[in-house]
Amino acid sequence: MGELVDSEEEVIKEGNISLIINDYNDIFSSFDPRAYLERALSDDFLQECKRAARDKNEEQLELRILIPKKIRNIKEEWKIKKRLRDHFNHHANEKENKLIKTKREGLLWVFLGIVINIVVVSGFIYSTSNIIETILSIFEVPSWFLIWEGMGKIFLESRKFMPEQEFYKKMSRAEINFTEY
Numbered sequence: 001m002g003e004l005v006d007s008e009e010e011v012i013k014e015g016n017i018s019l020i021i022n023d024y025n026d027i028f029s030s031f032d033p034r035a036y037l038e039r040a041l042s043d044d045f046l047q048e049c050k051r052a053a054r055d056k057n058e059e060q061l062e063l064r065i066l067i068p069k070k071i072r073n074i075k076e077e078w079k080i081k082k083r084l085r086d087h088f089n090h091h092a093n094e095k096e097n098k099l100i101k102t103k104r105e106g107l108l109w110v111f112l113g114i115v116i117n118i119v120v121v122s123g124f125i126y127s128t129s130n131i132i133e134t135i136l137s138i139f140e141v142p143s144w145f146l147i148w149e150g151m152g153k154i155f156l157e158s159r160k161f162m163p164e165q166e167f168y169k170k171m172s173r174a175e176i177n178f179t180e181y
Helices: 006-014 043-053 074-126 130-173
Strands: 017-020 062-067 175-180
Touching (some): 017 043, 074 130
16 A cells, blocks of 8 residues: 655545555455456455454544545546445445344254253153153253353354454445545
């Protein structure tokens, strides 16, 4: 990515996230030869966006991409903006769905654990046979395992997805602008 000229510091301070590029290809993977509307984004570009967006307020976020004046092409910028928007929206939805799926799976495990536990306890209360009590005792440990692991999915595993989900959510709502320097 390019270097900052002192006179452009004022422009950078105005935007929430300002990234300087040497040309439009800095945004995209150098291994992907497709057109701007289909091209994969550069990992370096995404990492810089994540780093810059970490402490920003999602309601007022603006992504400013600074490009040299001599190579700026406004006709191509709408394609790049669309690709960025599509990428951020796709990943925001994907991460949100993964978060919801993990929490639902956790709730299902907790529910199954509780149901099995109720059956086991009821069986102990109403059972008159040692054989039935022995069989029911086998299911007592799995019921607690399901409850414990389900809670882990709801409260711990789902937290793993939250930073990525928050980043893509912020970026999907961000205003994307190109500015020349």
